[in-house]
Amino acid sequence: MASRRSPQAGEVAGTSGEVAGTSGEGRVRASALRMAAALTATGTLHLVRPGVFDVVVPRSLGAPRPWVLASGVAELVCAAALAVPRTRRLGGVLTTALLLAVWPGNLAMARAADRSARASRARRVLTAARVPLQLPMVGAAVDVVRGRS
Structure with a gap:
């Protein structure tokens, strides 16, 4: 039987009365x-x-701005698909594909920061940390596709 307790901090009650995060x-x-x-x-x-x-768009792709704008739109499409229960699994598929597609750009951003004399230490650390941290995000998107976490 579903849990009928009140939501705690960070939890949301679902329409069935079950507290999100408990199942x-x-x-x-x-x-x-x-x-x-x-x-x-x-x-x-x-x-x-x-x-x-x-700066993260590979030069081989040409002008960066169309790629940056397209990836922004793609992220918003993924967000919308993830937010709606009916399209959530599709959102997981799209998000997995997007995260894998932009991973080389994140790697390029980390390399550029590392090579730049103008980049602060914080920028170098943050852009470098972002590369391996993207892997759990891919895993979470795959879990949405599979309906598990």
Whole structure:
């Protein structure tokens, strides 16, 4: 039988009265919504401040701005798909593909920061840390596809 307790800090009550985070389905939902929030933030940043991301687009792809704007839109599409229960699994598939597609850009950003005399130590550390941290995000997106967390 479903848990009928009140939600605690960081938990959300589902429509069935079950507290998200207490069941596999609730954990998948919570994970999907966290990813949706993160993708909404980064997708918006790509559109509002695209210059920040221009440097990570490989030169071989040509002008960076269309790629940056397209990836921002893609992040917002993934966020929307993850947020809606009916499209959540598709959102997980799209998010997995997107994260794997932009991983080389994140690696390029870390390399560029490491090579730059103007990059602060904090920028170097943050861009380098982002590369391996993306792997758990891919795993979480795959878990949404599989309906588990």
